[in-house]
Amino acid sequence: MEDDLSFFNENLKKMELRCQEGAEIYDKAKQKIIQREKDMKEIATRESEILSQKLNVLLKPQNDALNKTKETLQKNIEHLKHTTTLTDQILHSNDAKLVFDIAISIKKELPSKDIKGLNVSVKSPVEFIASDLSIRFGSLVIMPKLAIIQSVQTALTTIICLESFQNGTYVSIVSPTSSDSQTSLEYFQLEGSSFVVECKSSLECKPCGLKVIENNRILLLCQDKILSFSKSNKKEIFFQSHLVHCSPDPCMCITAEGNILLGCNYGFFIRFSDAILVSNKGFLRNIFPLKYHVAKIAANEHGIYMIISHSSSMKAVQGLSTTFELKWTYEGHRSINSKVKFEPMDIAVSAAGLIYVTDKNTSSIHVLTPDGDFVANYGKEHGIIDPEILHINKEGQLIIWCNDGKIHVANISS
Template structure:
């Protein structure tokens, strides 16, 4: 380890440098610092511990000391106690008498310093306040540029792949053509040349004979006869030549290959973060007037509550709370009908209904043991709705229909749990039901086995979207499987947009999917969304994401603006070439 070679600049002996006199610009040991402060005129010197010199409070002290020791550049030995605002420089008391400062605006240097320091600190505070938004803007622009360059490179790569494949296909065809030529092409060219030579000689002799035959002189015939090679081959051996051969290049009726397409991706942008007054929110929906309704739990409390909030300040205050009764223990899911009735499932085989206006619970009943659908003729908001020996989790109200997701558990190993969905209406009828054991090709059957319906919702095209503990499963209104999405970490909620996109939250991030199951974009911790638990799309089309707090923190409701959700294709690119891929 290198030794400290710096000595105390006062005693020039000690190597234990711990302080500095910023007035004299001297490095001092502790003993010399005490001696230095006892010298006449050094009582107000600024002596600071070197380890603490960079602390803001000490920086201000050092600067104040430096302010008092500014030397005049015009009058030697004089300190500047004034400031000329016209010349914008410190001056001493003698400078005021100089002609160059006559009539200038002169003020105490300490006053000017304090005013300017206050302004600079204000500017810094303003910059620090606005800089995060500027940084966010830079990141967003950079992200867009990077995304553009990435997609451009993918298009170029796709072009390269198509060219390479086209070259390979052409090479295959040429090789096949070469195999079809008999003999090989070189022998065929040589044979052609031999025949052409014979053809040339015959043409030449024919011209000579034509000249003789056209002559009026008999001597021409006599003179030419002996010169003509009468054994010249007038025929070729057809057995040694290739028969007339014709090849065809067949192009399909649709010679286009799908190069790909470019679409404008949707944007999820956090615009507000509201802090609530409760730590845990399990479900979030809204009434027709926009009032939010939620199931929540208070700190140090084991019972759940329903509350309402329409605050638009910095906090979303949940009030008008209603303690859920004991028979609504551990609510699983909640939905709000178009007439503002609250339906709650609790996994015990019952659905409870709460009238938000008179704050009274009602319930209705259904017994799965019946062999027909007669039980649904008594379905309304005034009855108890009970699914005997069934576990009800997901529920969703969509217009005049209500979707219910159930699990019917059996204890026998030969009879595994049945998963089924029912579509009910408010006219006391069961419209549809699907069991995972009814048909081989049912969407709820293996290999797409669904073990428990956590949440479900309906899309604009009638598709039913559900989540279990692992994935998203989408099937049409007739319960035919359409697609699944499994790139999730324990999904916990699902909603759909007005354009039909599907928003799913897991314990890490938010996934935005197309109606065909393609991942469009994600948003998560980088945007301030940590451990999202439930989702809701409000009447303004904005996505509300609930992030529950820790034991001592309150839950947050994060408002996400969803841009460019219209699924219009911006540009479709097609390349014309060869066979259809």
């Protein structure tokens, strides 16, 4: 009993500390919510006061003048009614003294009909125009943790994208170098600290992207078609359209429903089309015109997330609904991108819905909620230098390819 009592006392103290820690975390978050409410109320009050002042400038002088004219008319009507009543008393009275007393009290002059403001016209209606009430109050999110569990120096110095199979094999599109003038697919494993190449396949085309689908096949996105490709080099045309032809750097992703979302860029214009994955064949279904260049697309069951640019100087991440309605735009964080502009390179979405975006100019990874709110940033202080390409593998780990050829495998939690 004494031994057991010691056990329970010791664990009670530990639990008291945990309860205190949990209560502090809760109270801190609760205070931030309350403060956010106060801030938004103050902003709304200030905006209301500003608009009220503008309204006073626009309409108050007019309304004051109209009310003054109205008061003059009412006063004259009351005077004439009162005088008419007194005159009727004079005409129907036989009391001479009363007649003379009333007559003396009556003003002999009638009110002037020359009243200022009678012809004043009311100004055009002033309407309060408000945008749709989409209050971005904020998001509740458990702060994500990123722990690098494996770092491997590879021979990959110029890759376009990175994907993985169920068995843990990775595949990437390797761009031509000075020693190799042909684009290729490289299959490899990460074993401990070793980079193990399984095989390498040369490509006749120069694909812009790839996605792994069922039966260990991949889809290669080329300028005018999508190829279905296997490790044994067996390939066939999966989807072809003139919409893709001559489109600079098209991009694609596969939605939660199994559709292909294809971005075809014409200058600053893009069309989306999606094809259903049926028997490794696709067909054109919908086209959505948008007025900007889309560099990368990612999607899950909650929405579509894109890296976009309106010009060479403006780049951002946008969140769209599954019906392509714009929900939010993220152009970097004020504390991280105060001196250098946000320049997103690649995007990946975790199973929990968190959005990971590489930022070239700050050499870091921004983490956003599904609502586009910034929650964390990972960079040099976490051992990540010049991250560019991102991928979530089948185990839900974040794979980070850096500009120096190093690949990090990180456990992410949220």
